[in-house]
Amino acid sequence: MNLTQKILLAHLVEGKMAKGEEIAIKIDQTLTQDSTGTMAYLQLEALGIDRVKTELSVSYVDHNTLQQGPENADDHKYLQTVAARYGIYFSRPGNGICHQVHLERFGVPGKTLLGSDSHTPTAGGLGMLAIGAGGLDVALAMAGEPYRIIMPAIVNVRLKGELNPWVSAKDVILELLRRLTVKGGIGKIFEYSGDGVKTLSVPERTTIANMGAELGATTSIFPSDERTYEFLKAQGREDVFVPLSADEDAEYDEVIEIDLSELEPMVALPHSPDNVVKVKDAGRPRVDQVAIGSCTNSSYMDLMKVASILKGKTIPEHVSLVIAPGSRQVLTMLAKNGALADLIAAGARILESACGPCIGMGQAPATGAVSVRTFNRNFYGRSGTKSAYVYLVSPEVAAAAALTGYLIDPRELGEPPQVPLVERFEVNDNMIVKPPEDGKNVEVIKGPNIKPFPLNTPLSDIEKKVLIKVGDDITTDHIMPSNARLLPLRSNIPELSKHCFEIIDENFSKRAVEWGGGIIVGGHNYGQGSSREHAALVPLYLGVKAVIAKSFARIHKANLINSGILPLTFVKEEDYEDIDMGDVLKIENTVEQVRSGKNIIVKNLTKGKSFEVRLEVSDRNREILIAGGMINYVKSKNKTN
Numbered sequence: 001m002n003l004t005q006k007i008l009l010a011h012l013v014e015g016k017m018a019k020g021e022e023i024a025i026k027i028d029q030t031l032t033q034d035s036t037g038t039m040a041y042l043q044l045e046a047l048g049i050d051r052v053k054t055e056l057s058v059s060y061v062d063h064n065t066l067q068q069g070p071e072n073a074d075d076h077k078y079l080q081t082v083a084a085r086y087g088i089y090f091s092r093p094g095n096g097i098c099h100q101v102h103l104e105r106f107g108v109p110g111k112t113l114l115g116s117d118s119h120t121p122t123a124g125g126l127g128m129l130a131i132g133a134g135g136l137d138v139a140l141a142m143a144g145e146p147y148r149i150i151m152p153a154i155v156n157v158r159l160k161g162e163l164n165p166w167v168s169a170k171d172v173i174l175e176l177l178r179r180l181t182v183k184g185g186i187g188k189i190f191e192y193s194g195d196g197v198k199t200l201s202v203p204e205r206t207t208i209a210n211m212g213a214e215l216g217a218t219t220s221i222f223p224s225d226e227r228t229y230e231f232l233k234a235q236g237r238e239d240v241f242v243p244l245s246a247d248e249d250a251e252y253d254e255v256i257e258i259d260l261s262e263l264e265p266m267v268a269l270p271h272s273p274d275n276v277v278k279v280k281d282a283g284r285p286r287v288d289q290v291a292i293g294s295c296t297n298s299s300y301m302d303l304m305k306v307a308s309i310l311k312g313k314t315i316p317e318h319v320s321l322v323i324a325p326g327s328r329q330v331l332t333m334l335a336k337n338g339a340l341a342d343l344i345a346a347g348a349r350i351l352e353s354a355c356g357p358c359i360g361m362g363q364a365p366a367t368g369a370v371s372v373r374t375f376n377r378n379f380y381g382r383s384g385t386k387s388a389y390v391y392l393v394s395p396e397v398a399a400a401a402a403l404t405g406y407l408i409d410p411r412e413l414g415e416p417p418q419v420p421l422v423e424r425f426e427v428n429d430n431m432i433v434k435p436p437e438d439g440k441n442v443e444v445i446k447g448p449n450i451k452p453f454p455l456n457t458p459l460s461d462i463e464k465k466v467l468i469k470v471g472d473d474i475t476t477d478h479i480m481p482s483n484a485r486l487l488p489l490r491s492n493i494p495e496l497s498k499h500c501f502e503i504i505d506e507n508f509s510k511r512a513v514e515w516g517g518g519i520i521v522g523g524h525n526y527g528q529g530s531s532r533e534h535a536a537l538v539p540l541y542l543g544v545k546a547v548i549a550k551s552f553a554r555i556h557k558a559n560l561i562n563s564g565i566l567p568l569t570f571v572k573e574e575d576y577e578d579i580d581m582g583d584v585l586k587i588e589n590t591v592e593q594v595r596s597g598k599n600i601i602v603k604n605l606t607k608g609k610s611f612e613v614r615l616e617v618s619d620r621n622r623e624i625l626i627a628g629g630m631i632n633y634v635k636s637k638n639k640t641n
Ligand code: F3S
Pocket: 063, 097, 098, 099, 117, 119, 294, 295, 296, 354, 355, 358, 359, 376
């Protein structure tokens, strides 16, 4: 067996591990971050359990740490009290980015992790089977329900050779994105093997696993070996180490080879992570901003490389350099060894250990600016400045850009930085709050910004207008933008709904209210990008009954089902062309058609034509859609039992 199959088998609750079959697996650990967490915990409360049933659950605050009004602080208070009530660890604001802290302090090789953040697969660098999901899936996992997934294809990425100086783990994943595109990993798990693996430290492996999310992959996983042991030992956690790897004769659905020694420094050009070229071919644009950090590249080693490149130098006048260390552990170590002083002396602006500019939380670039970032996403508008050009690179390339003011191949700088491996990380868990043994008497504090999540109604016949028609690769950022202005409202769906699709069409929300809801028509890969459940909850609140698209991104499709919104795909893609905004679409006998499993007939009353769509979901998902979403389904199931 391959490693993925071994872990899945050890956690299998239901189903057959054959590609395309639905399987249910036991979840050992969960994580949430604050932007998806408030909603997840409102859902957990609605499920009516007493204490989480996982081995370990952690609630992190890392996204929305800027406090311009009371909303964020209120949310943090809710998250902290609800965590204590239900037996969940709480990582306080300032302690770091969920994926970095989870890796340092909680990850265990061979365990399953479900997180309400699309970069949860980061923990795959430690040999965990870590999957990003919607907040509701995570709430259900905390309540002891298994996680259901269609058995993905397993792709073996064989690494051979060793990276050359100035080339880093980021370049490995950028190369894969170049080859496979942002759609290339959909329905797949990427399992790494080969001699090249042992040349990569755990933080380097996690950079690769992290950006597997940009391939659209279900997750990525590395073996657990002597490098894993070395990392855990340096964290004082070697007791959780177990060696894990694929069998010699393991079989895979697909094999990809990468010779590490052939890679060069790479860059993802604006506005997509797969728009990848070699840095030397990127045309040397002048750089206005360099942002270093995020769950992709803000480990101790990453920042030490940057510090060593900038030591004793000064950044040019036209460059703003911002650095957000991945965790308080990283920041503390940089402070103690003097690297932080080197960075500050070079002109860096040091930010809190949090997601920060990655989520558009401060440090939006200037109008039309070029921003070079070590992050994982450069979708249009994500930086907070619609006209900005965001380039994604390794810490080495970012440091070279900060130093010279231009996007240059860092090999031009000569000698590469030499950073010794860490033997002992600085461990201090005093910003992680352990839940009490019994939380029954803990008062859960809900400020005015915490509004109940919207509940759908059971499915009935649909006759609605097309509210909007969009093209391919619509991201969750398009559907429900996430920026400094809107993040404080993530637990307040009625307010958020006023901004749905505003990047594409300012009148969308108003129209949805006036037309009493409707239907969305989309192209390929609809809903790519993040696990943001709000991209389904807000359309639900606005009365969207169905999305008809050419194809869907996996997590968003699951979120639509959980919200009771039909995710329908065109049987004939050309039918997309015949639909316009405002057309009235009718689905007769909706419940019967949904239950039948056959193609569904949609009448376009405006055009006087009919076309067919598919509902490619499991029988159980059909029942969830008929019930009007997951909460209604679980409630009715519990009533029947
Ligand atoms: Fe945070 Fe950006 Fe990662 S928002 S979790 S640092 S993708």
